[in-house]
Amino acid sequence: MSRIQETLKIVIVGHVDHGKSTLIGRLLADTASVPQDRISAVQRRCTEQGKEMEYAFLLDALEEEQSQGITIDTTRIQFHSEKRDYVIIDAPGHKEFLKNMISGASDADAAFLLIDAQEGVREQTRRHASILKLLGVRQVHVVINKMDLLDYDQESFDQIVTDCQAALANAGLVARSYIPIAAKFGENIVHRSSNLTWYAGLTIIDTMDALTIEHSSHDAPVRLPVQDVYKFDHRRIIAGRLESGTLKAGDEIVCWPQGTRTRIKTLESWNLSEPPIELVQGLSVGVTLEDPVFLERGTLITNSDAPPLVGTHLTANVYWLGRNPLVMDRRYTIKITTQETSCEVKTIHRVYDSGDLSVISVEGGVPANFVGEVTLEAKQPLAFDPFAGVPETGRFVLMDGYEVCGGGIITGLAGEQSTDDHQEKEKSPAGAAKPLVLRKKLKRSIVVNQ
C-alpha cells in the first residue's frame, strides 16, 4: 500500500468513562506506534498499583489523571497506520473540562464520537456533538464501545444507533458511520472482531485510512489577515497567514475595512533555493505591496472579486465557557483572526443548553455550556465572512477580561441599514469619507457571499 504524505488530525470525544483513552491506548499499542519502554513503564506502574494493564495511562500522564482514572486535559499523540500518519487528540469527557475538550477539537480534521454500549447517549455525548457542529468538524464517525458487555448483540447495537442518529440530528450532525467495538480487547480497532461477524462495515483503522483532508478549492476567496508589519532591510513586509485562497505577485488586492486597493509587489522568502511563485492557503507568508497604503495588524487583505462583509454589527452563534454568563451591557473583546476590538451584546435572540438542547429564557444571559444566538456590536468596523462561506474568517472568540470565554461562528451581518446609520453617526476612525466607501462595498459583498 502506498503511504499518504499528509498527517490527519483526529479527535476522540464522548461522555466520561465511555473509554476514549483506552481506545487510543489500544490504537497506539496495536499499531506498534508507541515505544516499547513506554508500554512497559505503564505496565509496571499498573502492577505497582495492583491494577490490570490500563492503556489509558499512555495518554493520561498526569499523576492526578492516573490516580483518579480520568482525563483532565487534552493530549495529542502521533501514531501511524500502514497508510499514513495521524495525530490523535484525546479530549476529556468531564463537563468541568469542556474548555480543554474544545482546545483539543478545534483544529481536528475528523472526529470519532465514542458511546458506551451499556449507557447509550448521555449528556456529554450531546454536548460534544453540539461542539463539533459549532467547530465545523464535518467528518464524524460514531463508535459504540464495550460491545462485550452486551454479548456483542446486534439488536442492541441497532437500537443505540437509532437513538444516536436522533441525538445527532438535533445537534445538526450526521454521522458517516457507526462502528461496534470492544476497546479493552482490541476488537474492531486494528483487528477485526470474531464476536462481531454480523458487522459488515470497516474497523476503526480502516475508517481512518479512508478519511481525507477537506481542502478548500483553489479559487476560494483570498483572505490574508495582517499579523504584523516588519521593516527589515529597507523593505516593508506585510506578514500574516493566508487563511484562504492563493496569491501571486501582481494580484490586485483590497485592504479592509478601509477598502483601499493596491497590488502585490513581491512574495518574500528566506532560505529557499527558489523564491515562491504562488502562496497557498495555510502558509505563514510575507508580501510587499505596490503602493504605500495604510495598513496595520488586523487589516484584512482580500482579492477584489470576493470582498468580505464589513460592519460593526454581526449575528452569531456563541458557545459560552465563562464562569459568568454572557450578558448585555458588558464590554467584551472580540477576536476574529488578527482583528481585535471591544464589543457588546446588542440582542440575545435565543439561549439553549448544548447538552439537552432545552431552550431557556434570554433574561439571565448565556450561561457556561449554553449556546446563544446573539447580535454583537463591535466598537470598530470589522471585516469578516459568514462561517458557511469562509470558516477561517467566519469564527471568533470572545474575551472577558484576560480570559477566552466563548467561541462563535458568524451567521451574517446584522441589519445592514442600522449598521450604516451607526457608522455615519458614530464616525469611522479612518475619517468622514470612509463610510460611503464602506456602504458601497458592503452591498456588493453581500451579493457575493450569500
Place this chain on the structure above:
Amino acid sequence: MEHLERLESESIYIIREAYRKYKKIAMLWSIGKDSTVLLHLARKAFYGHCPIPLVHIDTTFKIPEMITYRDKIAQEWGLKLVVGKNEEALRDGMNPERGRLDCCTALKTEGLQQIMAKHEFQGLLMGIRRDEEGSRGKERYFSPRNKDFEWNFKEQPPELWNQFQTEFPAGTHVRVHPLLHWTELNVWQYILHENIPVIDLYFSKNGKRYRSLGCAPCTAPITSEAKNVEEIIEELKNTRETERSGRAQDQVDAYAMQKLRVRGYM
C-alpha cells in the same frame, strides 16, 4: 501543502504572534536540536533576522562541546546571547549527587528565574514538544506561569482556532511553545530539509550517539550507528525506545517531569 510546510507555517505564526504581543521576549536556546530548529524558524519568520535575544542557562555541567558550538553559531548568525547561571547555588556546591531533581530545580529552573527577573522578560519562547514526555503532552502554545514560576496545569486557558490567550495579570510570564505539535522525527526531517547545522554530539562515534542533550552527569548516549541526519531519520523510524531514555532526571520517579515542570522547569 507538505506536512513539514504545514508544521513550519503553524510555528512561524506562533513566533510572530509572540513577538508582536510581548515587548520583552527571549528565546531559550539549550543548544539541542529542538531549540536550534526554533531559532531557525525565527530567522525564517523574520527574513533572516533574529530580533529576539537568546537565553542559555549554563549549569556548568553541560557537555563541553555544547558551549563551543553555542559561541560559534552565535557569532556566525549575529545572535544576541544572554547566558544565565545560578552563581549562588554553584558557590554552594550544588551538583546532581545532592539529588537530581533538586539540582535541576536549582541550576536550571532557578537559573532561568533569575535571568527572567533581571531582564524583566514577559515572554519566553521554548522548543518543547508534546511527544517528548507525558506532562509536556498537556501543554498549551501560550502557557502562563505565575510569579513563583508555577504551572497551573489544572486551569489552562482554552486555545481554539489559533486564538491564544496572550495577556495575563501582572507578574505572570508566558511560555510560548511553537514546536509543541512537532515530533522528534519531524524535527530531524526538517533539519535535513532546511540543512540546519546541529551539534555533532547527535552523530554516532564509536557506536554511540546522544539522542537528547543535557548535563554531562545526567545524560547518557545511546547505542547507535547513525552518523548523519539521514541515518538518524532511518533509525527513528524503526526505534521503539523513547527519546529521553538517556535522561536520568526523568527516571527518578514516575511523575518526575510533572513535579519538575509544576515548579517551573522547561
